[in-house]
Amino acid sequence: MNLTENTIYQHDELGEVLVVGVHHIFETYDPDSGDGRLRSRVVRYTAEWDDYGPMPSSVRTTPVDEFRTVVGDAVRTWEGVESPPNGDS
16 A cells, blocks of 8 residues: 555544655665665654644654554545745735
8 A cells, every 4th residue: 555645544543644744764875876775664644633734743653564554545635725925815
């Protein structure tokens, strides 16, 4: 199963969760060549969000393989509201 950011999945324990992102963590990485030794992959997700995004203190991080064991298929894509730049209304 491929996990996609900005997608809501059904979690076995938490109900619907919003995947904020999937990230690679490297042991070493060379930005010039774009190559490195991968240590792990993690998923950032939350069970608490609104139209503007996740609540800052509610974002969790879990290894991708562990997360896949507790979620089902995607429920829907999260369509957040973009806030206007500062000063605009």
